[in-house]
Amino acid sequence: MTTSATHAITGAFGYSGKYIAKRLLEDGHHVVTLTQSPDRPHPFGDRVTAMPLCFDDPKRLTQQLDGVDVLYITY
DSSP, X not given: OOOOOEEEEETTTSTTHHHHHHHXXXXXXXXXXXXXXXXXXOTTGGGXXXXXXXXXXXXXXXXXXXXXXXXXXXX
């Protein structure tokens, strides 16, 4: 039995991030995104959890990444 990992992507709704997110979802992983535009229209529906990107708040950023197995930075 395989287990899915949690993957976080900065900008999963943007140009390169959306391709990473699509592939990870196809492989059955849980995907979250840290984004400047959490309400931006995207093709993933409720399959991607969007959180506001907060580089200026290290404590909050640490909390958002708690439990994340892999981080993709597309900035």
